[in-house]
Amino acid sequence: MNTALKEIEKSSVISISGLSQSFNGNSTYILENVHLTIERGEFYILLGPSGCGKSTLLSIIAGFIKNTAGEILVDNEQVHKPGRNRGVVFQQADSALFPWLTVKENVEFGLKMEKVPKTIREQTSSSFIELVGLKGHEGKFPKELSGGMKQRVQLARVLANDPDILLMDEPFGALDAMTRRTMQQELVRIWKETNKTIIFVTHDIQEALLLGQRVGVMSVGPSSNISTIYEIPLAYPRDFTDKEFHHLYQQIQSHFD
Numbered sequence: 001m002n003t004a005l006k007e008i009e010k011s012s013v014i015s016i017s018g019l020s021q022s023f024n025g026n027s028t029y030i031l032e033n034v035h036l037t038i039e040r041g042e043f044y045i046l047l048g049p050s051g052c053g054k055s056t057l058l059s060i061i062a063g064f065i066k067n068t069a070g071e072i073l074v075d076n077e078q079v080h081k082p083g084r085n086r087g088v089v090f091q092q093a094d095s096a097l098f099p100w101l102t103v104k105e106n107v108e109f110g111l112k113m114e115k116v117p118k119t120i121r122e123q124t125s126s127s128f129i130e131l132v133g134l135k136g137h138e139g140k141f142p143k144e145l146s147g148g149m150k151q152r153v154q155l156a157r158v159l160a161n162d163p164d165i166l167l168m169d170e171p172f173g174a175l176d177a178m179t180r181r182t183m184q185q186e187l188v189r190i191w192k193e194t195n196k197t198i199i200f201v202t203h204d205i206q207e208a209l210l211l212g213q214r215v216g217v218m219s220v221g222p223s224s225n226i227s228t229i230y231e232i233p234l235a236y237p238r239d240f241t242d243k244e245f246h247h248l249y250q251q252i253q254s255h256f257d
């Protein structure tokens with residue numbers, strides 16, 4: 001391997017090569033020959049039509065699913081199970097949060113499992129509850145919260161475990177348009193404040209362009225892979241009425257026409 005390539009591999013936090021996936025011994029691959037390199041601190045979008053395999057790819061990176069073929073390295077180690085360096089945020093906060101625990105208890109759950117002392121748990125939950133904008137709601141139960149607030153709790157709980165990488169699977173897909181827009185703005189702020197690496201799955205081109213530094217467009221399945229990668233040169237906060245935004249939107253849309 002040449003020196004330049006070695007340098008890229010060293011700085012990349014995720015490196016996927018020749019990855020393929022089928023289920024139940026089926027000869028049809030859902031994902032076929034996927035290559036992907038993600039840099040530390042990057043905000044990367046996986047964009048593709050429904051059913052192309054976005055969630056499957058994210059679950060492989062999370063270590064929930066073992067890939068059928070190819071190689072996946074996170075922090076230069078082969079992935080074969082979930083790890084503390086990866087935190088997952090799901091679309092449905094309702095199934096991710098514990099309904100019998102308060103906001104504070106939900107956020108502290110992982111730390112409690114790790115036997116982190118109470119005072120540190122409290123300091124950590126308090127700072128992440130503040131970061132996601134839920135100060136004053138610590139004692140509420142999930143059923144007392146709106147959809148957007150529940151997603152904030154899920155995010156605070158994942159951040160409290162301090163993973164380097166956030167894997168987000170259409171986290172705002174179930175929210176109304178206004179809440180979704182607020183959450184997108186908040187996520188960019190939180191990403192900037194925490195320097196996390198984010199891989200964010202969506203099928204919404206506007207969302208992809210509002211959030212990502214790079215957008216990996218997945219082809220229609222089966223045998224899907226990342227067909228084109230767009231570098232998004234727009235500064236944050238992004239404006240979807242911007243001319244360049246509109247131009248990029250149309251370029252990406254043309255993959256699905």
Ligand SMILES: Nc1ncnc2c1ncn2[C@@H]1O[C@H](COP(=O)(O)OP(=O)(O)OP(=O)(O)O)[C@@H](O)[C@H]1O
Nearest residue numbers: 023024030048049050051052053054055056057203
């Ligand atoms: N555990 C599984 N067993 C069998 N097939 C599966 C399994 N998980 C996913 N699939 C199939 O793999 C394909 C990709 O599914 P996946 O959920 O990854 O797509 P997606 O792009 O995330 O879709 P959406 O945007 O609708 O959530 C689908 O055809 C799905 O039926």
